[in-house]
Amino acid sequence: MTDRLKHLQPISFRAQLAALFLFMAFLLGGMILGFFKYQQDQLLHTSMQRQAEVVARLAVQDVARMVYLDDPDVASDIAERLRGIPEILEAGFFGPDGQQLLRLPPTYLPARRLDPDRRTHHSGWGAIGSGPPGLLQPALNVAQQKAQNLFFLMVGGSLVLGLLFGLFLDRSFIARLAELSQAIRHAASQEDYSQRLDVHRMDEIGTARAQFNKLLERVEQQTETLRYQALHDPLTGLYNRHRMLLELDKLLRRRPAQGYHAVCYLDLDRFKVVNDTCGHSAGDELLQQLSNELLGYVSRHPAYRLGRLGDDEFLVLARDKPAQDIARFLANIKRLVENLHFRYLEREFPIGISIGCILIKDEPTTAIEVIGAADGACYRAKRLQHGGAITLRLGDQQVQDHKQNMDWVSRIYTALENNSFRLHLQPIVAPRETAPYRHFEVLLRLQTDTGLIGPDHFIPVAERFGLSPRLDLWVIEAVVTQLYENPAFLDRLELLAVNLSGLTVTDPHNRHAIDTLLKAFPIPPEKLCFEITETAVISEMEQAVQFIDFFRRRGIRFALDDFGSGMASFGYLQHLEVDILKIDGSFIRPLRQDPILEEMTRAMVRIGHITGKRIVAEQVEDGETAALLQAMEVDYLQGYHFARPAPFEQFIGQKQAGSPSSSVG
Ligand code: C2E
Ligand code: CA
Ligand code: CA
Numbered sequence: 001m002t003d004r005l006k007h008l009q010p011i012s013f014r015a016q017l018a019a020l021f022l023f024m025a026f027l028l029g030g031m032i033l034g035f036f037k038y039q040q041d042q043l044l045h046t047s048m049q050r051q052a053e054v055v056a057r058l059a060v061q062d063v064a065r066m067v068y069l070d071d072p073d074v075a076s077d078i079a080e081r082l083r084g085i086p087e088i089l090e091a092g093f094f095g096p097d098g099q100q101l102l103r104l105p106p107t108y109l110p111a112r113r114l115d116p117d118r119r120t121h122h123s124g125w126g127a128i129g130s131g132p133p134g135l136l137q138p139a140l141n142v143a144q145q146k147a148q149n150l151f152f153l154m155v156g157g158s159l160v161l162g163l164l165f166g167l168f169l170d171r172s173f174i175a176r177l178a179e180l181s182q183a184i185r186h187a188a189s190q191e192d193y194s195q196r197l198d199v200h201r202m203d204e205i206g207t208a209r210a211q212f213n214k215l216l217e218r219v220e221q222q223t224e225t226l227r228y229q230a231l232h233d234p235l236t237g238l239y240n241r242h243r244m245l246l247e248l249d250k251l252l253r254r255r256p257a258q259g260y261h262a263v264c265y266l267d268l269d270r271f272k273v274v275n276d277t278c279g280h281s282a283g284d285e286l287l288q289q290l291s292n293e294l295l296g297y298v299s300r301h302p303a304y305r306l307g308r309l310g311d312d313e314f315l316v317l318a319r320d321k322p323a324q325d326i327a328r329f330l331a332n333i334k335r336l337v338e339n340l341h342f343r344y345l346e347r348e349f350p351i352g353i354s355i356g357c358i359l360i361k362d363e364p365t366t367a368i369e370v371i372g373a374a375d376g377a378c379y380r381a382k383r384l385q386h387g388g389a390i391t392l393r394l395g396d397q398q399v400q401d402h403k404q405n406m407d408w409v410s411r412i413y414t415a416l417e418n419n420s421f422r423l424h425l426q427p428i429v430a431p432r433e434t435a436p437y438r439h440f441e442v443l444l445r446l447q448t449d450t451g452l453i454g455p456d457h458f459i460p461v462a463e464r465f466g467l468s469p470r471l472d473l474w475v476i477e478a479v480v481t482q483l484y485e486n487p488a489f490l491d492r493l494e495l496l497a498v499n500l501s502g503l504t505v506t507d508p509h510n511r512h513a514i515d516t517l518l519k520a521f522p523i524p525p526e527k528l529c530f531e532i533t534e535t536a537v538i539s540e541m542e543q544a545v546q547f548i549d550f551f552r553r554r555g556i557r558f559a560l561d562d563f564g565s566g567m568a569s570f571g572y573l574q575h576l577e578v579d580i581l582k583i584d585g586s587f588i589r590p591l592r593q594d595p596i597l598e599e600m601t602r603a604m605v606r607i608g609h610i611t612g613k614r615i616v617a618e619q620v621e622d623g624e625t626a627a628l629l630q631a632m633e634v635d636y637l638q639g640y641h642f643a644r645p646a647p648f649e650q651f652i653g654q655k656q657a658g659s660p661s662s663s664v665g
Helices: 002-007 013-070 072-083 116-120 137-190 204-231 241-253 271-278 280-298 323-338 367-383 397-418 459-464 468-485 487-492 502-506 508-520 534-553 569-575 595-610 623-631 648-653
Strands: 091-094 100-104 133-136 260-269 304-310 313-321 342-344 347-349 352-360 388-393 421-427 439-448 451-453 495-499 528-533 557-563 580-583 614-617
Touching (some): 241 304, 241 367, 260 367, 271 280, 271 342, 271 347, 280 304, 323 352, 323 388, 352 367, 367 388, 367 397, 388 397, 397 459, 421 468, 421 648, 439 468, 468 508, 495 557, 502 508, 534 557, 534 569, 580 595, 595 614
Parallel strands (some): 495 528, 528 557, 557 580
Antiparallel strands (some): 091 100, 260 313, 421 439, 439 451
16 A cells, blocks of 8 residues: 555645645636526516516406406407517416416416316416516526626636736745755755755745755754764774775775885784773873874875774875885884874883785785785784884785685684584593593594694684684583583593683683683583693783683683793793693603603603692603603603594593594694
């Protein structure tokens, strides 16, 4: 119904009014005509009545005679006489009770048909009925003609008057209303808010038009504000990511004529320090100051554009400039940032910047790809070079590496969504212990169409791009679910170790997420162990200490993984309250061939024992090494010599006597 209504063309207000007006004119005309007709009929009736009475009075004597004498000659006499009056076309004579006595053209009614009693009652015979219209016809015709003329004159006059009135109405009200309606429709359909209506008279329509103008003005302002907000960063007023992507799209559509286009990713160094120590308002102030400085510089160089991508990341685009110009420009930006001397609450914060720049000549690329490459170059500048700028071309190996990493990022996301990760277990064996084992380490694998992929391929990428906490949470959830669903295995289980990446341990958000998971699946906490590596938590030692403390209070064990591989391992032992030390595989594999490694291992075991920790030696590949380690009183051994990592499900049955094997080592 409403759909059908939508397709109907709206009838304009003016057309409706014109139709109404015409209708009213016709109605009025009809009423006038009806009135005149009635008047005319009345006139005709009265004049006929009167004439008939005259004629009746003249003829009544003869008629009475005719009735009494019942003489047809008298009747024809009367008829003859009446016929002599040309105005009388037809006439009738009636008795007192209405019966017709004579009709002209003459029809003689014999007296015998009359009731004899009535013959005496002739006194009432004066009643003469009115004939049909036609009496005095010519005079009436003239009167009628006059009335008609008057009628047409009046209708014509009222039409002209009506037209004039209509014109007045139209100009004063309807046209103004119609214009307002047209303007509203135009504003709504074309989103054109620039039109304004004339306001001469401040009647109701004038007020509505003025309000309409005001409304459009406000809409125009708000649209402008929205447009500005959509393209600018609210904090700094610089172009935002969206606007920079549009600019970059435009840039990439034109090949540089002489020089290069450049896409430069800028990331502040030590911004986090300001944010963490002084709060976000300090960080905001720093970003504003810095943006002002940068914008002041960039706006003097029309071939360059600057925008903020988010947090402390910026993007600079250069259009068709020689490589040296771009390098000079970036060096100046870097100097500007370093000379900022940001002060907050009496403290000065040294700020630096890392820049990854991609030069483009005629390589086919997309905005997303080139920004990704610049981001990768910036990451290199920050991590490998500790600041400064790295400039690359899209074909460079480093850019390709970064691209591969990004491919891995999306593979990790997809695998998480599709549940393509698998848990494998590797037994951790006490001296003289045989299968079924009771102590394991969980190791992650990715199931693909072509087989299993080991964590060395994706854990470093996940750590680098901040995805490792999601992986670790996935693992913890899968582990607790498996344990919860296999109570017999859980009963036998002594300890299950799960690896955690540095990011999982140092970001307090994950603590809550892990705790929630552990509460949802009540597993005896002393059966779980988190393995962390000192190198992963070194930069955020305080957070790591809090993490360990939080979960140890809940009964969960901790192991310090890859022990010895970091330079300052012994130093960190004091800070990190752990239950187990896992001596790194790089000591164990070549142990028998290297007396120095042997001595170092012995020292680690001793110190570990002195501080009350259990010792695990990992990557034990042969019996001699196992014997040597046992002689050193290492508490647990783990390695291919005992068992390779194998699917979790394989250990749940635990019928295996030998070593389950895994396609990934
Ligand atoms: P890791 O924690 O040091 O784990 C021990 C690694 O040594 C495992 O490699 C294991 O398969 C391998 N291995 C065991 N026995 C032997 C042996 O006799 N000889 C040799 N050469 N290697 C042996 P994998 O499974 O490839 O894991 C590599 C690393 O990936 C792990 O080192 C760990 O740091 C990380 N990782 C594995 N699973 C996870 C996980 O769920 N979360 C996190 N964050 N990291 C994980
Ligand atoms: Ca481990
Ligand atoms: Ca290890």
